[in-house]
Amino acid sequence: MTLQFSLGSAAPETVDTPCVVVGVYENGVLTSAAARVNTAAQGAIKQQIESGDISGKAGSTNVLFAPPGLTAKRVLVVGLGVQKSFDGARYQKIHLEAARALARLPIDSAVSYLTEVEVPQHDATWRVRTAALAADHATYRYTATFKPREKSSQPELGTVQFASGEDASIGLDQAKAIAEGVRFARELANLPPNICNPAYIADQATLFAERHEKVSCQVLDHVELEKLGFGSLLAVGRGSANKPKLVVLEYKGGNEEKPYAFVGKGITFDTGGISLKPGPGMEEMKFDMGGAAGVLGAFVAAVKMQLPVNLVCVVPAVENMPDGDSYRPGDVLTSLSGITIEVLNTDAEGRLILCDALTYTAQTFQPRAIIDAATLTGACVIALGKHASGLMTKHDDLADELLAAGEHALDRAWRLPLWDDYQVQLESGFADVANIGGKNAGAITAGCFLARFTEGQRWAHLDIAGTAWDEGRKGLATGRPVSLLAQWLIDRAGSGS
The missing domain is CATH 3.40.630.10 (Zn peptidases)
Known part of the structure; x- marks a missing residue:
């Protein structure tokens, strides 16, 4: 299955999706989308941070199932590492790990807000393009007919929507x-x-x-x-x-x-x-x-x-x-x-x-x-x-x-x-x-x-x-x-x- 991409702008706490993806830096610093999800979910993300279940380490992933107050069925929290040293290479890494984590879930689609994370010297077009290419790379499967994939009764990830407050359609088309x-x-x-x-x-x-x-x-x-x-x-x-x-x-x-x-x-x-x-x-x-x-x-x-x-x-x-x-x-x-x-x-x-x-x-x-x-x-x-x-x-x-x-x-x-x-x-x-x-x-x-x-x-x-x-x-x-x-x-x- 080839992964499909789109752009969206719905609020993370109200978007209707099997999974919403947000980011958390080390030391418990939430991105804007993560903060909104946390507030709507009655502090669910902060509780996981305080308990030590969410570390914020770059590339780490945690899933919150059916959190209260949200339309989304799940929240995938992705660690962004140390905020002051965030760069393009780490941005790519978090999208690779996010896509791998999404592919392991029994879902057919997701909405990612990681594209709203600021990356020094890079604009929204670059962020969306890089995110989509990383997701496509991470979910690639060898499809030759002499090694057919096992059929699963579970849904498989087929669509990822990226949130962007700016017009990043050129980046998505290039991706x-x-x-x-x-x-x-x-x-x-x-x-x-x-x-x-x-x-x-x-x-x-x-x-x-x-x-x-x-x-x-x-x-x-x-x-x-x-x-x-x-x-x-x-x-x-x-x-x-x-x-x-x-x-x-x-x-x-x-x-x-x-x-x-x-x-x-x-x-x-x-x-x-x-x-x-x-x-x-x-x-x-x-x-x-x-x-x-x-x-x-x-x-x-x-x-x-x-x-x-x-x-x-x-x-x-x-x-x-x-x-x-x-x-x-x-x-x-x-x-x-x-x-x-x-x-x-x-x-x-x-x-x-x-x-x-x-x-x-x-x-x-x-x-x-x-x-x-x-x-x-x-x-x-x-x-x-x-x-x-x-x-x-x-x-x-x-x-x-x-x-x-x-x-x-x-x-x-x-x-x-x-x-x-x-x-x-x-x-x-x-x-x-x-x-x-x-x-x-x-x-x-x-x-x-x-x-x-x-x-x-x-x-x-x-x-x-x-x-x-x-x-x-x-x-x-x-x-x-x-x-x-x-x-x-x-x-x-x-x-x-």
Whole structure:
């Protein structure tokens, strides 16, 4: 079930709903809505605070059932933490925890007053958008048919109304569109690799284009790619029975200006090839197309928002498998750009498909800016963990735009250097460049490799290896960096730059 959102302005003590949601800071400080509910309910919230049942700790939740004096059947009290240090990240956290708590209750709808909580430097539009996206993320369920959900006789949460004293309809509209893009990305990435192969990604992109005006899709198969000279990309896919595809989506929402371009790494499964990965945890390599899922999700969000921009989304979709025809360490490949590449490790394959896709995107569309997203290096996970995506670019203005978009969307990135000093690590005695640069600065040398194929382009690279999915047997795709990229496009549409 997809969560539905709306706006409302009814008083919290009189709203007719299965559950009303209010907030309490630590030290017993009530929000305005909580104070009104407390007064109408004859001090029920204060009594729980005095007894120690409600602590106000950030993200804590308590349910009051059938409190007297209220029309609502329940009150969900959410802890907001210390009031003086309240910020955007904590605001997001409380909405995530509130949605999880609501989803555990036998209710089909709720009204939240947490959107009235003031957040420094953020307006009502941001508060509503962030709340809706957090709720949608927290209540997401994997919906593939081979793991059907158990049918329940209890009601399931389907609608959340957010209270706002100001007009925040733009924020809600943006949230609905971005949430659809995030769900698109998460569903695609969560699918098993025997379903989500290069052809499947191509089919999903084609279906989306057929259903939306101003959107077109072109899919190049391995025969066409060979004719065009995609030597690096095709080498990675040689060992797989699932042939590579290059998926090209175009959205013409602007005038005649050049488009923005997204490029996403689409390794639908990565065994490492001849440089075989260890067996434990290899099942997570179905998420190695997280960059493709992310840029496709951002494309979906842009179309749904009807942004007045032109946008291109290019996805090289390839499976990296060991086989008698697989490419090998020691092979020398000729890329679409003409740059030759010595393969030192077949598990450094993402950059090999991206370099050809970046060359194609630049040559074909002459875009205003290119941003690629890729689950590229374990080194980035070591450097930044699971919280920030790695950002690399030689363009300070583009870095500033993306970092600001990430902060605003709470889908943050951290800039890593892309100095030419690191390029020496990629030197080869047998080709123009080697595909790995050794164990030191692995995320950066991967970015430096891609930089060789984007000379003259306004380009940025997002390494999302740490942020694209949650680890573990039940870990799911996160949908990042859809929110970051969507916000960057919103900003571009607003500034015209």
